[in-house]
Amino acid sequence: MSARHLAKEQPESFEFNADFAALAQKRIAMYPEGKQASAIVPLLWFAQKQHDNWIPEAALRHIGDMLDMAYIRVLEVVTFYTMFNLAPVGKHFVQFCGTTPCWLNGSDKIKNACKSVIGDENIITEDGEFSWLEVECLGACVNAPMVQINDDYYEDLDEDSFKQLLADLKAGNPTKIGPQTDRENSAPLGGNTTLIDNTLYDGSMVGDYKSVLKQIEKAEAEAAKAAAVEAKIKAKEEAKAIKTEAKAETKTEEKPKATPKPKAAATPKAKAAPKAKKTAESATDRVETKPEMLTEARGGKADDLKKISGVGPKIESILHELGVYHFDQVASWDADQIAWVDSRLKFKGRIDREDWIAQAKKFVEEGDK
Incomplete structure (x- = not known):
């Protein structure tokens, strides 16, 4: 390219x-x-x-x-990506396909029409209406020759139909997108030549499929009916069990309660020692610790921190505001210092996810700035 x-x-x-x-x-x-x-x-x-x-x-x-x-x-x-235009184009930007299938079907005449009606390639007409560019295959080879104008494909062109298309676009007239012949999409010219037997689509070639469908529907209906009956029986059994259990609990409550025997005075128990407070967080937790920061870059020149994958212009600016200017600063951070810096970034977790520390150490070893 x-x-x-x-x-x-x-x-x-x-x-x-x-x-x-x-x-x-x-x-x-x-x-x-x-x-x-x-x-x-x-x-x-x-x-x-x-x-x-x-x-x-x-x-x-x-x-x-x-x-x-x-x-x-x-x-x-x-x-x-060539679909992105990096310079001004005409209101109607014509992308002309000149690769083999289009060329074999007469695309040279389309190219000559571009030159005669629009002008040289990549030049916008004085009225700003058109510009054109020859491109690689646009993937509509069956309908060659063709062009793409802005977002639309115009296919099965010849010199006359293409010139008329340009005239209609300039005049603001409606245009026919797609094949400029009686072709339907990418079907053969003149209509389909295969798979045209209607019996392929009415089911007759696979037997009496409707009776099979009826049998399936009947079986499904009977299964659903049986499931409903089973669910009804199960619900009755559960209700009966709940009722029986409730009666048993009522009889138990009606029995006279025995007179409680007097209890001997209990010896007061010694108070349990208060539980020790947690002295530290779990090993996996991090305690934020501010790393050593600088008020300005050493020698007045900061390292290009954007070389670290995951550091863009915004994050580099935030790091400078915190006092981070050099790779060796980043390379020296431990887990608690990472936690401190991470909590001040917009995208938390990026330091570990992108492995800034390993990247920074590599830059330090290589003497990169």
């Missing part, structure tokens, strides 16, 4: 509007704590939808902050 780069001209800022912000929060909430980065692809798609079908750099930073991801990781994702 060829390298993909961000557009040279970029807007200064980006922020989701109210509708897409709500959608983004719903999508983030689908993932467990600490796994919010899993929502990155939907959020990139929302950004593209909001921003005229392309994603600016400011949107990548905005999404990185929302998901607590390093910006470079967001860039890696957006440049990998």
Whole structure:
């Protein structure tokens, strides 16, 4: 895959509007704590939808902050998936398929029509209506040649039908999505040629299946009736047993009580020694202990804590506010100190889950900054 780069001209800022912000929060909430980065692809798609079908750099930073991801990781994702446009495109963005099945079915004529009607590849028309790009297979080979325009597929094209499609889009006329012939979806041209015998679908080829169904229904009804009778008998037996037990208890209460014998004076017992208080929490509990912190980075230059997996820009900022600037600080934490730092982070448990200590020790050993 060829390298993909961000557009040279970029807007200064980006922020989701109210509708897409709500959608983004719903999508983030689908993932467990600490796994919010899993929502990155939907959020990139929302950004593209909001921003005229392309994603600016400011949107990548905005999404990185929302998901607590390093910006470079967001860039890696957006440049990998070609469905994300990294530069402005026309109102009707034509993605032309020129791979083998489409080429064998005359896609060269579609490509020539793109050049004659729209212009050169990746150039937006002066009225902003169109731009086009040749792409790899779009997965509709049976219906070749075809193009994708924004989110819709237009298939079984020829030069004339494609030019008419562009004219209708420019004029705002309704268009037929899918095959531009009488084909139904990906069925053969002219209609189905196999599996057209109606007896395949009326049950006649598997015998009198309706009588079998009636037998099954009858057996199920009889089983349900028997179960109801058995439940009724069991309920009567339980009620009878409860009634018999109640009568026995009543007779026992009516018997005269024997006169109690006078009890000898009891020798007062010595008071039991008070139970010892727990002196410490269980071995598995952690007592928060504040680790040694710094007021500023040594030599005025902090280590890049974002190199630790699980530390994004936000968490790095929180660590700096606490007084953590260097890998060796993190590497020295014991369990109680981890508990102290963990209680001050937004994503509790991340230190153990991502094994920050082992990562930090490795960076210290390698002399990484």
